Amino acid sequence: MQIEELFQKRRSEHQRQIFRYFKYIFNDHFVVALIFLLGALMFQYAKWVDHLPQTPHPSAWLWIWVIGMTLLIRFGHLATYLNEADIVFLLPAEHAMGNYMKLAYRYSLLLPLGTLAVALIASFPFLQAVHGVTWPILGVIYLTLVLMKAIDLKVQSENGHHYTTIDRHVLSFGMSLADVSLLSFGILERPVGALLLTGGFYVAMSYFLRPFEAGRRWDWEQLLQSEANRQQQIQAVLGLFVDVQKGEQTVRRRRWLDLTLPAFNRTRSVFQGLYARSFVREGAWFGLWMRLSVIGAILLFFLPNHPLSWGIMGLLLLLSGIQLLPLSRTYQRHPLLQIYPLDPSTKQPAFQQLLAKLLLLEWGLFVVIVVGRFFGDWPYILISLGIMLLVIGAFVGLYLPHRLSKKR
Numbered sequence: 001m002q003i004e005e006l007f008q009k010r011r012s013e014h015q016r017q018i019f020r021y022f023k024y025i026f027n028d029h030f031v032v033a034l035i036f037l038l039g040a041l042m043f044q045y046a047k048w049v050d051h052l053p054q055t056p057h058p059s060a061w062l063w064i065w066v067i068g069m070t071l072l073i074r075f076g077h078l079a080t081y082l083n084e085a086d087i088v089f090l091l092p093a094e095h096a097m098g099n100y101m102k103l104a105y106r107y108s109l110l111l112p113l114g115t116l117a118v119a120l121i122a123s124f125p126f127l128q129a130v131h132g133v134t135w136p137i138l139g140v141i142y143l144t145l146v147l148m149k150a151i152d153l154k155v156q157s158e159n160g161h162h163y164t165t166i167d168r169h170v171l172s173f174g175m176s177l178a179d180v181s182l183l184s185f186g187i188l189e190r191p192v193g194a195l196l197l198t199g200g201f202y203v204a205m206s207y208f209l210r211p212f213e214a215g216r217r218w219d220w221e222q223l224l225q226s227e228a229n230r231q232q233q234i235q236a237v238l239g240l241f242v243d244v245q246k247g248e249q250t251v252r253r254r255r256w257l258d259l260t261l262p263a264f265n266r267t268r269s270v271f272q273g274l275y276a277r278s279f280v281r282e283g284a285w286f287g288l289w290m291r292l293s294v295i296g297a298i299l300l301f302f303l304p305n306h307p308l309s310w311g312i313m314g315l316l317l318l319l320s321g322i323q324l325l326p327l328s329r330t331y332q333r334h335p336l337l338q339i340y341p342l343d344p345s346t347k348q349p350a351f352q353q354l355l356a357k358l359l360l361l362e363w364g365l366f367v368v369i370v371v372g373r374f375f376g377d378w379p380y381i382l383i384s385l386g387i388m389l390l391v392i393g394a395f396v397g398l399y400l401p402h403r404l405s406k407k408r
Contacts (some may be wrong), residue, residue, distance in 0.1 A: 003096045007103045010081035021238050032315075039298065040312045044302050049125045058130050065123060066183045072119055073148050073179055074172075076112055078156040080104045080223060087220045098212040101160070105153055105212070112149045116142060138193045147198040148179050156200075157211035158194045160226070162219045166217040271350035278330050279354065285327055292320045293362045305380060313366065314385055314391040317359055321395050324355060328404055348404050357397045363388050 026034075052058050080101070082090075090097070120142050127133035133141075155175055159168045178201070186194025210216075279285045296316040303309040326350045363385075368385050 003090070003093055003100045004103060007081065007100050007107075011079075011107060015080060018234075020237075025238070031075045034313060040145050040299070040308070041230065044304060046125070047304065049129050052126070052129050057084055061126070062130060063184075065126065066180060069119070069145065069183060070176060071180045072116065073112075073145060073152055074176060076108065076115075076149075077226060078104055078153055078160075079108045079230065080227050082223055082227045084224060087224065091220070094218060097218055098216075101157055102212050105157055108153055109146075109150060113146060116145045118148065120145070137191050140195050141186060144182065144186055144191070144195045144198050147195070147202050148182070151175065151198075151202050151205055154205055154209060154211055156226070158209050160223045161211070161216055212226060263354055267361075271347045272353065274329065274353055275354045276331070277359075279327060284313060285324065287360075288323055289320065289358055292316075292323065293365055296320070296362065297365055297369050300366055301373055303373075305377065310384055310387045313388050315371075316366070317362060317388055317391050318395060320362055320398075321355060321359055321392075324358065325400075326404065327351070351404070352396055355400065356392065359396065363392060 052061070078101075081104070120138055124133065124135075124138055127138070128190060155171055159171065163171075181200055183195050185197075279289070296319075299316065300313065303312060328348075366388060367385055370381055374381055374384075
């Protein structure tokens with residue numbers, strides 16, 4: 001097998017694994033909640049853009065946009081699909097690794113092409129309202145961003161050779177500074193000039209760096225570490241929604257949350273303690289609930305005073321509850337629980353109690369946001385809080401027992 005065919009095979013296997021998870025992530029409940037959330041964000045975004053020219057110093061938002069696009073350019077790593085065994089079996093073929101890395105470079109550029117296009121199309125109303133950007137100028141900006149991402153991937157490829165850590169950080173920081181400068185110049189002054197400068201920089205870097213030149217030695221430890229970090233980030237994102245085969249997070253003590261854990265005694269269900277400890281000490285569940293709570297609070301802060309916002313509030317709580325449902329299967333096949341004489345009927349109420357506490361904590365956070373956001377409009381506030389409590393009660397009391405009994 002040629003080394004180029006090896007990359008194609010590994011890429012295909014990884015894509016099949018990712019697409020297999022997608023059908024579980026984008027289930028009916030999540031898609032419906034996502035549609036409503038996107039609709040609410042688009043409505044609020046359009047309303048904000050309409051009032052943006054009347055606000056003081058609207059052009060100041062351009063600098064925030066420049067920083068955000070710079071971070072988006074820096075997002076995404078070179079996909080090499082290397083593993084630990086390659087340091088032994090591919091080392092004799094190191095002279096051909098340049099062709100392998102070229103394929104990795106071209107493939108890694110595909111996803112940013114779509115991501116940058118979506119980000120620019122979403123930014124077009126804002127750029128048009130603040131700076132009068134037209135569609136042809138937006139195309140010029142898109143080409144500039146694509147060239148910047150291509151340069152970033154070339155820098156990542158060059159970092160795969162033998163350099164010190166300080167040299168790698170200095171090179172990455174210099175590229176970020178150059179991106180901010182070119183974007184600022186392109187948006188605020190001359191977009192075509194920024195495109196020409198970026199293109200010239202890309203040609204010069206391709207000529208002087210030559211990261212894929214045959215005969216150069218690769219730093220295998222750096223390549224393997226970079227790919228391991230990339231795979232770990234992907235698995236961490238997938239682990240928020242489904243049970244992944246690898247990349248599971250380790251259990252941590254979190255002493256500052258020990259007071260929230262129920263004690264194991266005869267008067268309480270053993271499953272209450274088990275579920276509570278799994279949630280608090282396993283990073284997947286605790287991190288998932290924290291992220292959903294923070295994202296929900298941010299969305300609530302920007303929601304308008306409209307009856308449709310009540311539905312969004314309920315969907316945020318439903319989304320948190322649905323994403324925590326797989327926690328109920330944590331001790332489904334544990335051998336010690338099969339041997340120890342436990343009453344299986346206490347398992348479902350214990351999980352219901354834990355999920356009710358988590359949703360009520362999230363409801364308390366939403367109460368603070370809603371009261372602070374719509375202070376004075378007490379009828380709207382009371383209706384909002386009542387609807388969210390009704391959603392929690394219906395989900396925990398009606399939907400959850402049906403769902404758990406169906407899974408069992």
